[in-house]
Amino acid sequence: MKKIKVLTVFGTRPEAIKMAPLVKELEKNSDFFESIVCVTAQHREMLDSVLNLFEIKPDFDLNIMKANQNLWSITSDVLLKMKEVYEQVNPDIVLVHGDTTTSMAAGLSAFYAKIPVGHVEAGLRTFDKYNPFPEEINRVVVDSLCEYHFAPTETSMQNLKNAQIPLKHAYKTGNTVIDALLYIVKNKEADISKLNLDETKKTVLVTAHRRENFGEPIKNICRAIIKLVEENKDIQVIYPVHPNPNIKNTVYEMLQNRERIILTEPQDYAPFSTLMKKSYLIMTDSGGVQEEAPSLAKPVLVLRRTTERPEAVEYGTVKLVGTETEDIFKAANLLLNNEEEYKKMSDAINPYGDGTASKQIIEILKTVKKADD
Numbered sequence: 001m002k003k004i005k006v007l008t009v010f011g012t013r014p015e016a017i018k019m020a021p022l023v024k025e026l027e028k029n030s031d032f033f034e035s036i037v038c039v040t041a042q043h044r045e046m047l048d049s050v051l052n053l054f055e056i057k058p059d060f061d062l063n064i065m066k067a068n069q070n071l072w073s074i075t076s077d078v079l080l081k082m083k084e085v086y087e088q089v090n091p092d093i094v095l096v097h098g099d100t101t102t103s104m105a106a107g108l109s110a111f112y113a114k115i116p117v118g119h120v121e122a123g124l125r126t127f128d129k130y131n132p133f134p135e136e137i138n139r140v141v142v143d144s145l146c147e148y149h150f151a152p153t154e155t156s157m158q159n160l161k162n163a164q165i166p167l168k169h170a171y172k173t174g175n176t177v178i179d180a181l182l183y184i185v186k187n188k189e190a191d192i193s194k195l196n197l198d199e200t201k202k203t204v205l206v207t208a209h210r211r212e213n214f215g216e217p218i219k220n221i222c223r224a225i226i227k228l229v230e231e232n233k234d235i236q237v238i239y240p241v242h243p244n245p246n247i248k249n250t251v252y253e254m255l256q257n258r259e260r261i262i263l264t265e266p267q268d269y270a271p272f273s274t275l276m277k278k279s280y281l282i283m284t285d286s287g288g289v290q291e292e293a294p295s296l297a298k299p300v301l302v303l304r305r306t307t308e309r310p311e312a313v314e315y316g317t318v319k320l321v322g323t324e325t326e327d328i329f330k331a332a333n334l335l336l337n338n339e340e341e342y343k344k345m346s347d348a349i350n351p352y353g354d355g356t357a358s359k360q361i362i363e364i365l366k367t368v369k370k371a372d373d
């Protein structure tokens, strides 16, 4: 039997975390699949840390990251370099993830080569072109050109149905981020003692990196953090800072050397998962963290105006608070000081899957890819 040649392409930390369970599942099914992994390395250190954790050795590494890179250079580098990889590998199917520029450009490059594309985490939408930017349009592009759509939830499935794009193979599978999280929580408890957290204080975990938050919004977020620690002596804030200079420079200028504010390098995924478990409250503009925290029963305040992940908002464990200092402060201060409000938001829920998404995707690929040939 001829094996199905699957080329998995990813480039940033969140894509690596969410594609790792799929790569592992492809390896387990080596009777059916020849699995080839290409990383664009749109991220470098943050990508390598995930590759090490999941013990993935890429077959191709395009090594494109430049300091303070821009959307044009990432797009053109990936578009052109993937052409060469596709010519060399000639895959039966290319798998890309979500909404990064790596995914969009690798998908487009495959489309130009007339290679079928599978989109993992398909169908997410805010319907707001510049929020998040450029991710909203990246995912529209990938959903429009791919043959296989793997939607994580009913809402994302419905978005695809409403999108007026050909949907030959569209499936609701759950999100592979839950597969990754459950695996790590079960198998890789990390030692976070070097972070010197004060066990007597409530921990507020913060992350932020989005392009639309560069400038005034990230300053507002920092101002809210300062006010929160000043007015709540029983809390500490831990903030693993994204290396993007547009974020890092501002955050360090405004928050370093302040009492009960701990700024760190980005954490590897295992210690970060431990940090999420240990925290009392999470404030973030991240997509992935919005999906993970509800299953750990942690309330999340989202530092954005829109979200493409409405499910946990509907359940009540995630709240959109925007990026105005006073709005962030008030929402966090309430949760820190009102137990009833806190309890309302800290139920463990899991709208994003049961940890079997990657298995489901692989089973679907086995069946439909054969039927298509």
Ligand code: UD1
Pocket: 012, 013, 014, 042, 043, 044, 045, 046, 047, 065, 066, 067, 068, 069, 070, 071, 074, 099, 100, 101, 102, 133, 134, 135, 209, 210, 211, 243, 244, 245
């Ligand atoms: C990218 C994605 C975003 C995703 C985010 C996850 C795009 C356009 N953006 O945004 O959708 O949510 O990743 O984190 O695809 N850097 C390092 N080392 C690293 C990674 C980044 O130094 O390991 C620095 C570099 O200076 C780099 C900059 O961060 O130029 C920005 O990286 P880039 O991938 O362009 O943007 P992100 O904000 O990380």
Ligand code: UDP
Pocket: 013, 014, 017, 207, 209, 240, 265, 266, 267, 268, 269, 270, 272, 273, 285, 286, 287, 288, 289, 292
């Ligand atoms: N994450 C991590 N270390 C950190 C911050 C985040 O491992 O210091 C993980 C987090 O648990 C989630 C993913 O990285 O799985 C989210 O990545 P990011 O916020 O960079 O991107 P987004 O999800 O917004 O695209």
